[in-house]
Amino acid sequence: MSVPSLGRHKSFASFAAHLAEAAPSLVADEHLLGDAGPLGSRLAVGSLEIPNRWAIHPMEGWDGTSDGRPTAWTLRRWRKFGESGAGLVWGGEAYAVDPAGRANPNQLALFDAVRTREELARLLAELRAGRVDAGLDPEGAVVGLQLTHSGRHSRPEGAKAPLLAAHVPWLDRHTGVANEAHVLADEELAALVPRYVEVARAAQEVGFDFVDVKACHGYLMHELLAARGREGRYGGSYEGRTRLLLEVIDAITAACPGLAIGSRICVGDLIPHAAAAGEPGAPIEVGRPLEHGWGVDLGDPTRMDPTEPLRLVGDLLARGVRLINVTVGTPYTCPHVQRPAAYPPFDGYGPPEDPLTSLERQVALTRELKEAHPDAVVVATGYSYLQEWAPHVAQAELARGGADLVGLGRMVLSYPRLPLDTLQGSALDRKRICRTFSDCTNGPRSGLRSGCFPLDPAEAGSEDAVALRAKKAQARARAGRKP
Ligand SMILES: Cc1cc2nc3c(=O)[nH]c(=O)nc-3n(C[C@H](O)[C@H](O)[C@H](O)COP(=O)(O)O)c2cc1C
Ligand code: SF4
Numbered sequence: 001m002s003v004p005s006l007g008r009h010k011s012f013a014s015f016a017a018h019l020a021e022a023a024p025s026l027v028a029d030e031h032l033l034g035d036a037g038p039l040g041s042r043l044a045v046g047s048l049e050i051p052n053r054w055a056i057h058p059m060e061g062w063d064g065t066s067d068g069r070p071t072a073w074t075l076r077r078w079r080k081f082g083e084s085g086a087g088l089v090w091g092g093e094a095y096a097v098d099p100a101g102r103a104n105p106n107q108l109a110l111f112d113a114v115r116t117r118e119e120l121a122r123l124l125a126e127l128r129a130g131r132v133d134a135g136l137d138p139e140g141a142v143v144g145l146q147l148t149h150s151g152r153h154s155r156p157e158g159a160k161a162p163l164l165a166a167h168v169p170w171l172d173r174h175t176g177v178a179n180e181a182h183v184l185a186d187e188e189l190a191a192l193v194p195r196y197v198e199v200a201r202a203a204q205e206v207g208f209d210f211v212d213v214k215a216c217h218g219y220l221m222h223e224l225l226a227a228r229g230r231e232g233r234y235g236g237s238y239e240g241r242t243r244l245l246l247e248v249i250d251a252i253t254a255a256c257p258g259l260a261i262g263s264r265i266c267v268g269d270l271i272p273h274a275a276a277a278g279e280p281g282a283p284i285e286v287g288r289p290l291e292h293g294w295g296v297d298l299g300d301p302t303r304m305d306p307t308e309p310l311r312l313v314g315d316l317l318a319r320g321v322r323l324i325n326v327t328v329g330t331p332y333t334c335p336h337v338q339r340p341a342a343y344p345p346f347d348g349y350g351p352p353e354d355p356l357t358s359l360e361r362q363v364a365l366t367r368e369l370k371e372a373h374p375d376a377v378v379v380a381t382g383y384s385y386l387q388e389w390a391p392h393v394a395q396a397e398l399a400r401g402g403a404d405l406v407g408l409g410r411m412v413l414s415y416p417r418l419p420l421d422t423l424q425g426s427a428l429d430r431k432r433i434c435r436t437f438s439d440c441t442n443g444p445r446s447g448l449r450s451g452c453f454p455l456d457p458a459e460a461g462s463e464d465a466v467a468l469r470a471k472k473a474q475a476r477a478r479a480g481r482k483p
Contacts, residue, residue: 012030023356029395052086057090061449085417090264091144092145101148101163102150113202151224197251200255211262216266221245249316270283271286294308304328326366339409380402387436388430410434442471446467
């Protein structure tokens with residue numbers, strides 16, 4: 001389908017009319033109130049003071065060294081996170097607790113605990129320097145580190161090296177996983193717990209305020225949540241499927257008193273979508289009811305079902321985990337719901353619906369979670385698709401009580417200072433607004449770094465930008481489209 005572009009709206013009224021048609025339950029304020037409005041309001045979470053309601057989502061760059069250390073590109077990104085002025089930096093990027101669980105050979109990872117401490121200290125120092133560059137208190141933001149294991153999507157040396165929670169025929173087919181791929185045994189899963197603790201301890205020692213135990217986007221912890229067919233301690237029942245996540249959280253709580261814990265969780269999912277490149281995606285054929293799933297209606301897996309995710313949030317709150325970052329779907333199976341985009345990645349399918357409708361689904365689940373668990377500190381996701389209208393929807397959604405903070409992912413790659421500009425009441429720099437071109441996803445899909453190649457001036461002429469242009473031209477030629 002052709003997507004009505006958001007960039008074409010020259011007035012709020014025009015945007016509001018589009019919103020009313022494509023996503024009627026979304027709200028937007030015409031006038032931005034800056035620091036004096038909901039986006040500028042402080043939020044206390046235990047002993048943590050979040051100075052405003054903008055958050056930065058974790059954004060990995062595929063740009064570490066092959067032994068898991070940050071490079072100049074990684075440090076630059078963290079500096080930009082600091083410059084953004086966002087009150088909460090959620091995770092920075094996915095840090096692999098085990099080198100075998102890296103999603104790519106350039107992911108930051110725990111190889112050696114002493115080195116991990118040194119590197120985390122450098123990342124945090126860079127972020128604080130970014131805040132100083134922006135004229136802000138270096139210690140002013142609340143900063144976390146995201147802990148991950150890539151499970152099915154592990155590629156520590158570049159080639160697929162999946163480490164599964166379970167074999168699932170349709171998912172194996174869709175994600176290109178062979179029958180002989182390794183299913184992690186209960187003992188192997190239990191052995192990951194101390195690795196999560198090791199990185200959490202290092203993060204706490206160098207000054208991170210919290211860690212995020214990532215349970216989304218199809219990676220190991222998310223796949224375990226869905227592993228209804230898995231036998232043993234870590235699958236089957238709700239208790240079995242949530243066990244590893246809760247064990248990790250309990251172990252970090254015991255080993256790191258005073259360190260806050262959060263979780264980025266999948267609150268809704270759909271079965272994989274597919275189509276020829278650029279054609280509108282459609283759900284793949286699967287037998288029903290599904291035998292594997294989390295946050296999805298098993299009888300009709302084209303619909304999300306947040307019943308279990310909401311129960312999990314209750315269990316997290318009971319353990320003192322209040323920081324919840326809401327996300328849906330996975331970038332490997334249903335990217336249109338996970339990160340709505342006008343221009344899908346070049347190997348992906350076209351939007352099956354107006355991306356505003358995809359965003360509306362995510363916003364509705366976020367509201368539902370906040371309503372069910374008012375004590376949770378809820379971070380909303382997906383707002384980069386809104387482009388210049390993101391602050392208008394963010395302000396209205398916060399005022400409505402649908403979330404506690406609004407997170408930005410892609411927008412911070414193209415326009416790191418957007419949060420600060422909105423808080424200070426400055427006009428937005430339209431040339432830097434993320435237009436969801438997806439090149440930050442195309443890069444990694446082509447074995448390159450991620451970055452905002454189209455809009456970040458430092459990236460525009462980089463080696464990876466040039467290589468990506470060539471790869472895209474080849475892909476277009478293969479598909480018989482104009483260069
Ligand atoms: C290049 C890229 C890297 C990402 N890296 C991570 C990551 O390390 N951890 C994570 O939880 N999500 C990651 N995401 C997802 C984003 O955090 C975010 O959920 C998504 O982009 C939707 O938010 P947005 O509309 O503001 O971009 C990544 C997304 C992109 C495009
Ligand atoms: S490459 Fe830049 S403009 Fe495109 S989606 Fe990523 S951040 Fe946005």
